[in-house]
Amino acid sequence: MVKNVFGRIYIGLIMLFLYAPIVVLIVLSFNNSKSRAKWGGFTLKWYSELFDNSIVMDALWTTLTLAILSAVIATVLGLLGAIGIDAMKKRNYQIMLGATNIPMLNADIVTGIALMLFMVRFLPLGFSTMLIAHITFNIPYVIFSILPKLQQIDVSVYEAARDLGANSVKAFWKVIIPIIKPGITSGFLLAVTMSLDDFIITYFTRGAGVNTLSTVIYGEIRRGIKPEMYSLSTILFLMVLIVLVMSNRASKKQVK
């Protein structure tokens, strides 16, 4: 009984701190009033203004391209990496696992500055540097999604495919890839989310005039909060939410 009450309070607090601000944000994005304190009725005006704003639309386009492209490339590289790590002997395996883990735990601002300082030496800052940065921080997530799947595979399944007449490439495509596919899918979706989500690393590696949704929001907000930004934040939130739900679906499938 008491436990139940505490449980509810706990959930209530979490909801309050995590979701209440977002709910407020979403509500405000439909508010027909510039004031944050007053409800002026329902409107889609801020959204339509947003869609007329070419900077925002460019940023949306950049964000999506960046997310999809970086996730695709990171998935390919991460898959190769996972296969390599999986084949390693114990000692190297541990080293590689650590090396994969560190970028995930490293402070974004350090990663961002480091990548920027490194890349300015041979590339002008712009879309390509952002892309490289996103690929870089996405790879570990892909590796950690695929590696467990690979480890569950019994090598004799691959050998059975060879035994039945498949050459190494065919055996890989027809047997290994289908078995680890749920891991690849969730790794890809996770990479998309991470890319959509990122602000700090993007901020440091972008060039002048190239914006993602998060950098547009940041830039606008520094000049004072306009209601369009509520709508823009809401859109970003929804995009991430959709990909997360898809990723959950994918991992549920793999349990089945």
Add this chain to the structure above:
Amino acid sequence: MSDNLLELRGISKAFDGKTILQELDLNIKSNEFVTLLGPSGCGKTTTLRIVGGFEKPDTGSVIFNGEDITALAPEKRHINTVFQKYALFPHMNVEENIAFGLKIKKKSKEYIKDKIKYALKLVDLDGFEKRKPNSLSGGQQQRIAIARAIVNEPEILLLDEPLGALDLKLRQDMQSELIRLKNELGITFIYVTHDQEEALTMSDKIVVMHRGLVQQIGTPKDIYDEPCNAFVADFIGDSNLLKGKMLDDRLVEFLGERVICVDEGFGKNEPVDIVIRPEDVEINEVGKGIVNGVVKNILYKGANYEMTVEAGGFDWLIHNTVAYPVGSMVSLYVKPFNIQIMKQMDESEMILDEDMENETYE
């Protein structure tokens, strides 16, 4: 040209500097059922993997139909394998599993359909086409693995302890099923097991292995009746293993007694190993045998009694249809031709238990 379907010539293989197979020679004829038998870690699976193409020998060659296939990739050999853990494709149903090899060989749809039907009938699992491997019992998965292999019409089928995980009843059913398959399909079987009874009942030819060395190759009867050394004798069936000395042709000494035997050609006073099967020891009245002793233990074993008799300082294992009560005095007799005399092996090679220490892999 020889009429051997498969020849292993001087195969050696080492892993991490440890010798696993040593100068292995083996000839297999078409439609033979050959069993590799030996304790865990003796190199049975490694031998099979070399035949299948999954492992390259360090030295020696694999000859198939007169052709050297030592370096040939597994997918190019007319050999299929039933793996120790079945290795069915988990993401495919039974039908897709069986069709895998045929689709790669670009067989027609009708051909594949017919083959699936035929193979499922053969392994007695018709109606299981759409089931996923993880919804099948161990025995059923086993049979699907066999079906998946045989639809490719291999010349040789390799089976690595395929019945290891099954209970006794199912195991016996599958044993006769496999023999039926072999006769029906005319395929050559190379079968791996460490179960000596299974080897004796199923094989045309048994290869007894120990520490990467072939100990003896022969028919089940050869191997049981005339083991070539103490290891084989001890590994195949129950036996009384004694140490002795060859006094002269046809005269051996053991347990302090001089006994007539049928073996010739040993050196004078050469130390030898002697094997006497439990069913070959006859029990007589005191004084009317080779050694006198006392019954220490008796167990009823269905068809006969298993007795332990201490005689001449040795515990004899004896199978007899007549029971002698514990404590009774008896005399033991063995007919000369039932006394198996063998050159002595290296002491160290005889200790079976030592292999258990090497069992840290897997």
